[in-house]
Amino acid sequence: MIIYGLMKFIEQIPSRYDRMIGFLTFGGHRSARRRMLARVKPGVRVLDIGCGTGKFLLEAARHGAICTGVDASRSMLAVFREKLASEPDDIASRVTLLNHSATLLEKSFAGETFDIITASLMLGELPPLVLTAVLGQIPQILAPGGSLLIADELWPKDQWRSMLYSFIMAVTFIPNFILTRTMIRPVKGLEERLSEAGFEVMSRRDFAFGVVSLIEAVAKKTT
Numbered sequence: 001m002i003i004y005g006l007m008k009f010i011e012q013i014p015s016r017y018d019r020m021i022g023f024l025t026f027g028g029h030r031s032a033r034r035r036m037l038a039r040v041k042p043g044v045r046v047l048d049i050g051c052g053t054g055k056f057l058l059e060a061a062r063h064g065a066i067c068t069g070v071d072a073s074r075s076m077l078a079v080f081r082e083k084l085a086s087e088p089d090d091i092a093s094r095v096t097l098l099n100h101s102a103t104l105l106e107k108s109f110a111g112e113t114f115d116i117i118t119a120s121l122m123l124g125e126l127p128p129l130v131l132t133a134v135l136g137q138i139p140q141i142l143a144p145g146g147s148l149l150i151a152d153e154l155w156p157k158d159q160w161r162s163m164l165y166s167f168i169m170a171v172t173f174i175p176n177f178i179l180t181r182t183m184i185r186p187v188k189g190l191e192e193r194l195s196e197a198g199f200e201v202m203s204r205r206d207f208a209f210g211v212v213s214l215i216e217a218v219a220k221k222t223t
């Protein structure tokens with residue numbers, strides 16, 4: 001499945017995003033989020049890159065985590081802030097939101113580290129060079145022993161599915177561009193990119209027939 005074009009479209013209606021993303025990913029988004037939340041313990045410092053309307057990060061704060069969300073979209077963050085306004089103070093006060101690009105992570109969090117860094121359904125929105133730049137900054141802000149959790153639609157590795165994806169991309173390119181003005185697509189070669197950025201992939205799980213995959217990576221040990 002290629003969900004990215006439609007996903008970018010529903011981001012243009014942030015108040016409906018939460019409901020629509022569940023349908024669009026056939027429940028894969030929810031399943032991946034549950035697995036991510038299972039890693040969150042009270043007091044853990046979590047950074048969610050491209051946090052959007054806060055579907056994951058709000059739950060993480062309810063689990064007792066100290067949460068930071070970064071997102072480039074004011075309107076997605078506005079929906080998140082509305083949700084926080086109706087949370088009890090002890091939960092809302094555990095969440096810090098920053099409205100800037102993921103390319104500024106190192107600068108924004110100089111000297112700060114996080115135990116868990118997450119990115120859910122956002123890496124495919126980044127052009128390849130920007131994706132490389134973002135992944136390259138994460139090791140500097142990941143605490144020793146910390147985990148990087150990425151939930152996303154990945155470009156398939158096997159030849160036939162890859163050809164099918166290429167075909168669908170070609171057919172949907174023009175309507176996609178007209179609707180979203182972007183050229184986003186499922187993330188290509190994520191595991192290789194992570195390795196180049198200094199990570200070791202510990203596990204990968206596919207949900208909803210691969211509509212969403214969850215990758216857990218840790219920093220490679222230096223000898």
Ligand SMILES: C[S@@+](CC[C@H](N)C(=O)[O-])C[C@H]1O[C@@H](n2cnc3c(N)ncnc32)[C@H](O)[C@@H]1O
Pocket residue numbers: 007008011021049050051052053054055056070071072073076100101102103119120121122125126
């Ligand atoms: C499809 S939404 C996913 C939101 C949330 N992570 C989720 O799983 O529901 C993608 C989010 O990534 C954000 N985003 C895209 N490019 C970004 C960038 N360069 N820096 C920060 N956020 C970005 C968008 O604004 C949007 O909120």
